[in-house]
Amino acid sequence: MYEVSSEIYSETDLQQTKCEDGRLISKFQFEYPNDDEISSTKDKDGDFEVKRKRIGVIEIEHSGSTVLKLVGLQVWRGALLLADFLLYNRHNFADKNILEVGAGVGLTSIAAAIFCKNVICTDVDIGGILQLIRKNIDRNRKLLSNDIKVMEYDFKTVEYAPQLANAIEMSDIILAADVIYDDDLTECFVRVIDRIFSTTDSKRTKSIYVTLEKRFVFTLDDLETCAPCYEYFLKIAQPKPWRIEYIPTDFPQYFKYERSKHLILFKITTK
Numbered sequence: 001m002y003e004v005s006s007e008i009y010s011e012t013d014l015q016q017t018k019c020e021d022g023r024l025i026s027k028f029q030f031e032y033p034n035d036d037e038i039s040s041t042k043d044k045d046g047d048f049e050v051k052r053k054r055i056g057v058i059e060i061e062h063s064g065s066t067v068l069k070l071v072g073l074q075v076w077r078g079a080l081l082l083a084d085f086l087l088y089n090r091h092n093f094a095d096k097n098i099l100e101v102g103a104g105v106g107l108t109s110i111a112a113a114i115f116c117k118n119v120i121c122t123d124v125d126i127g128g129i130l131q132l133i134r135k136n137i138d139r140n141r142k143l144l145s146n147d148i149k150v151m152e153y154d155f156k157t158v159e160y161a162p163q164l165a166n167a168i169e170m171s172d173i174i175l176a177a178d179v180i181y182d183d184d185l186t187e188c189f190v191r192v193i194d195r196i197f198s199t200t201d202s203k204r205t206k207s208i209y210v211t212l213e214k215r216f217v218f219t220l221d222d223l224e225t226c227a228p229c230y231e232y233f234l235k236i237a238q239p240k241p242w243r244i245e246y247i248p249t250d251f252p253q254y255f256k257y258e259r260s261k262h263l264i265l266f267k268i269t270t271k
């Protein structure tokens with residue numbers, strides 16, 4: 001069967017090791033943001049010496065390639081862009097309730113929980129993905145400022161378990177990395193956004209941060225290249241009472257990956 005593979009495995013040295021079941025363990029190195037660098041020594045004039053960069057490593061177990069249905073078992077660039085954005089905004093988000101949807105193997109939630117206390121990581125439970133997220137959280141526990149809750153959130157669900165309904169209601173920041181790649185799923189994601197905003201009240205506003213990679217194809221109909229999944233999302237989001245704000249991706253890069261110009265980040269709020 002046709003398999004896809006994330007670009008990041010070939011563009012970065014992830015010091016991968018292979019597990020017995022064929023899965024990989026990759027080391028995602030990142031630089032701690034500046035104010036977390038340690039400087040304890042002073043030079044002979046009493047000035048603090050130049051700080052050395054502090055490097056962290058998130059270890060993630062994942063698949064190297066998968067069928068389309070199981071792409072969540074891999075790590076995609078959108079997860080790293082969102083992780084960078086979270087590290088950059090660590091002071092704004094530290095005390096917020098963060099809910100990640102379509103989290104894949106959990107890298108972005110793990111990055112969030114380095115500085116944020118309340119992180120809930122969700123995905124549809126296929127291919128053992130929730131179990132893998134829990135395993136990855138365990139692997140990286142020493143980096144985290146608090147535990148991460150893991151639960152299922154299937155975009156296709158209509159019946160919400162009380163625990164999930166409560167997590168949505170209490171959330172301030174919702175994260176979604178690279179979940180716009182299939183039109184049926186995009187329609188479900190748009191309903192998920194509606195559902196999330198339906199629980200917004202005057203006490204708690206919600207912001208949804210979405211990353212995606214515009215994947216271009218050449219269409220004979222138009223005789224030009226287009227990014228159909230992204231364009232479909234914009235089309236069905238257009239009538240909604242939402243504000244979509246594009247965030248320039250020129251903030252510092254803490255993780256190693258190619259931040260291509262087709263990798264975008266936007267924030268959705270209600271009007």
Ligand SMILES: C[S@@+](CC[C@H](N)C(=O)[O-])C[C@H]1O[C@@H](n2cnc3c(N)ncnc32)[C@H](O)[C@@H]1O
Binds near residue numbers: 179
């Ligand atoms: C391209 S992957 C992105 C994974 C991860 N966020 C990343 O960027 O590395 C798409 C994600 O959407 C999730 N997904 C697929 N169908 C879903 C559904 N019905 N409900 C919720 N999430 C779903 C997949 O499991 C996967 O985690």
